[in-house]
Amino acid sequence: MINKRLLQSAADSKKYIYYQVLCQWISLLAQIVLIGVIANIFNDLYADVLKEDTIIISFAIVAGCLVIRFVMDKLMTRMSYLASKDIKLNLRKQIFEKLFLLNRTNQKELKNAELVQLTVEGVDQLETYFGRYMPQFFYSLLAPLTLFIVLSTISFKAAIVLFICVPIIPMSIVMVQKFAKKLLSKYWGMYANLGDRFLDNIRGLTTLKIYESDKEQQEKMNEEAENFRKVTMKVLVMQLNSISIMDLVAFGGAAVGIVFSLIAFNNNEITIGETFMMIMLSAEFFIPLRLLGSFFHIAMNGNAASKKIFSFLDAPISDKRTNNVDDKIKTVEVKELVYSYDDKKDVLKGINVEFKDNGLYAFVGESGCGKSTLSTLLTGGYDEYKGNILLNGKEVNTIDFTSLHEQITKIEDYNYLFKGTVYSALLDGNPKASEDEMWQALDIVNLSEYLKTQDGLHTKLMEKGSNLSGGQAQRLALARALLHDSSVYIFDEATSNIDVESELDIVNVIHKLAKEKIVIFISHRLANVHDADIIYVMKDGAIVEQGTHQQLYSQSGLYKEMNDVQMSFEAYTGGETHA
Numbered sequence: 001m002i003n004k005r006l007l008q009s010a011a012d013s014k015k016y017i018y019y020q021v022l023c024q025w026i027s028l029l030a031q032i033v034l035i036g037v038i039a040n041i042f043n044d045l046y047a048d049v050l051k052e053d054t055i056i057i058s059f060a061i062v063a064g065c066l067v068i069r070f071v072m073d074k075l076m077t078r079m080s081y082l083a084s085k086d087i088k089l090n091l092r093k094q095i096f097e098k099l100f101l102l103n104r105t106n107q108k109e110l111k112n113a114e115l116v117q118l119t120v121e122g123v124d125q126l127e128t129y130f131g132r133y134m135p136q137f138f139y140s141l142l143a144p145l146t147l148f149i150v151l152s153t154i155s156f157k158a159a160i161v162l163f164i165c166v167p168i169i170p171m172s173i174v175m176v177q178k179f180a181k182k183l184l185s186k187y188w189g190m191y192a193n194l195g196d197r198f199l200d201n202i203r204g205l206t207t208l209k210i211y212e213s214d215k216e217q218q219e220k221m222n223e224e225a226e227n228f229r230k231v232t233m234k235v236l237v238m239q240l241n242s243i244s245i246m247d248l249v250a251f252g253g254a255a256v257g258i259v260f261s262l263i264a265f266n267n268n269e270i271t272i273g274e275t276f277m278m279i280m281l282s283a284e285f286f287i288p289l290r291l292l293g294s295f296f297h298i299a300m301n302g303n304a305a306s307k308k309i310f311s312f313l314d315a316p317i318s319d320k321r322t323n324n325v326d327d328k329i330k331t332v333e334v335k336e337l338v339y340s341y342d343d344k345k346d347v348l349k350g351i352n353v354e355f356k357d358n359g360l361y362a363f364v365g366e367s368g369c370g371k372s373t374l375s376t377l378l379t380g381g382y383d384e385y386k387g388n389i390l391l392n393g394k395e396v397n398t399i400d401f402t403s404l405h406e407q408i409t410k411i412e413d414y415n416y417l418f419k420g421t422v423y424s425a426l427l428d429g430n431p432k433a434s435e436d437e438m439w440q441a442l443d444i445v446n447l448s449e450y451l452k453t454q455d456g457l458h459t460k461l462m463e464k465g466s467n468l469s470g471g472q473a474q475r476l477a478l479a480r481a482l483l484h485d486s487s488v489y490i491f492d493e494a495t496s497n498i499d500v501e502s503e504l505d506i507v508n509v510i511h512k513l514a515k516e517k518i519v520i521f522i523s524h525r526l527a528n529v530h531d532a533d534i535i536y537v538m539k540d541g542a543i544v545e546q547g548t549h550q551q552l553y554s555q556s557g558l559y560k561e562m563n564d565v566q567m568s569f570e571a572y573t574g575g576e577t578h579a
C-alpha cells in the first residue's frame, strides 16, 4: 500500500507528511477533549449538579478546542500542498533531464502522447498520493490506537469490539488492490494509446482530409474510445463497489460499538456522559480508514502512473558520454562509417570523409541514399555505429550532449520556433546576445528590414512561428543559429520548401559562414552547391564521387547526370522548382 520508491524520491516531502499527521492527531485530541467536556455536562445535568462555573469553563474549553481544530485544518491544507509540491516539480525536472539525455531523436521508450500524459496528468495524480493518501495512511493507524486507549478507560469491551472491526477495512482495500492493479494498468495503457492516436490524427488532419481517410480514422478512434469507456466504467464500478464495502464495514462497526455501549449503559456499567462519548467517538474509529479508502483509488492511479514514470527514468542511457569537446572543433574525421537502423540493412556502407578548419562541404545524392542519416550521426544522434566519427580526435558517441550542442548547430528544413517574440527566439540561440548582435544576425539573413516595419525585436511570434512566412521563419531560425556561434554548422535541406528569394539569402549566408566555420551542406538542389569546396556524391549509402563542381562535371559521372537533369528541369519550369 506504500510505494517505497516514490517515498524515497520525495525525501523532502516526508517531513510535511509527518507534520500533517501530527496536525490531524492534535485535531483528534481536541475533538476527544471537546466531546469529553460535553459528556461531562451531560453527567452533571443527569445528576442535576450542573454549576454556572462548569458551564463557563466548559464553554471556554470547547471554544479552545474549536480554534485548535480550525488552525490544524488550515495547517493540514498547507502541509498537504508542501508535501506534493516538490515531488511534482522534481519528477517533471527528472523526466525532462532524462529526455534530454536520451536524445529525443532516437528515444523509443515513450510515445509523445504518453509522455505528455505522464508529465502532466500522471505527475498531478501524485498530488493526492503525497498530499492526502500518505498522511491519511499513517493517521489511520494512529487514530484508532489513540481512540482505543481513550475508550478502553470507559468500556473495555466496547473499545475492543471497535478495535477488532478496524482491520476489516484495510483487508478489503488489499483485496481490491489485487484486482485494481491489473485493471488500472490496462486503463492507463488504453488511455495512452487513445491519446497517441488523437494527437497523431490532429497533426495529420489536413492529410486525412485531402485523402478522405478521416472517416476511417474516426471509426478507429471511436472504437478505441468505446473500449476506453468500457474500461473506465469497470474502474468506476470497482471503485464504487469497494467504497460500498468500506461503508458497510465502517458504519456497521460503529453501529456495533454503539450497541455495545448502550448495553453497558443499560447494565449501569457506564454513565450517560460516557455513553455519549462512546457513541460520538465510535464513528471516529472508522472515519480515518474510510477516508483512506477513498484516497486509495486516486492514489492507486498515481501509483500506476509513477511506475511508468520510473520505468522511463530507469531506461538505460549510454554511460559512454563522459568526454567534452573542450574547444572549437577543428577537425571532423569520419572513417569506415557503417550504420544500420535495423541491424539487417546497412544504410551507410563505409563512409570516409574529413573536414578541417573551415570550408563548405556539400553532400548530394538521390533521396534515401543516407545523407540525413550521416548528418544525424555527425551530431551524435545515434550511439551505435561501426567505424569512427572523430571530433578533434574524440569519438562522437563518447561526447557529452551539452558539449556537443555547444559546438555543432544543425539547421533543417523545419526548425521549431517557440511562442514568444523575435527577441526570445534569438535568446534561445545565445542567451548572452546583445540587441546589437541580434540586429547584426537579422541583417545577415535579410530579415531586419521586415522586422523594422513590425515591432522590431519585440515582434510577436506565434507557436512554430506560424505568423511568419515559411521563408521568414527559416531566416529567423538561421539568425538564431548564427547567434549560437558554434564551430560546425550542418544544413540539412535547410532551403527546401521556401521561396526563391529566401533560398538565395540563406545560400549566401552559408557561403559566408563557410569562410570561418566548418559547414556541411546537404541539398537536393545542385545549383546551391556549385561553389562548395568539396562536393560528395552519395549513392546507396556510399560516396561514389567527390571533388569540386568543375572536377565532377568533367568526370561525366553520376554528378553530371544529376546536374544535367536538374538544369533542364529548372529551365523547363523557369527555375521555380526546388528539387
Ligand SMILES: Nc1ncnc2c1ncn2[C@@H]1O[C@H](COP(=O)(O)OP(=O)(O)OP(=O)(O)O)[C@@H](O)[C@H]1O
Pocket (backbone or CB within 6 Å): 341, 347, 365, 366, 367, 368, 369, 370, 371, 372, 373, 374
Ligand atoms: N528512423 C529510421 N528508421 C529506419 N530506417 C530509416 C530511418 N530513417 C531513414 N531510414 C532509411 O535509411 C535510408 C537513408 O535515409 P536518409 O533519410 O538518411 O536518406 P536521405 O539521403 O537523407 O534522403 P532524403 O534526401 O530523401 O532526405 C533510407 O532507406 C530510409 O528508408
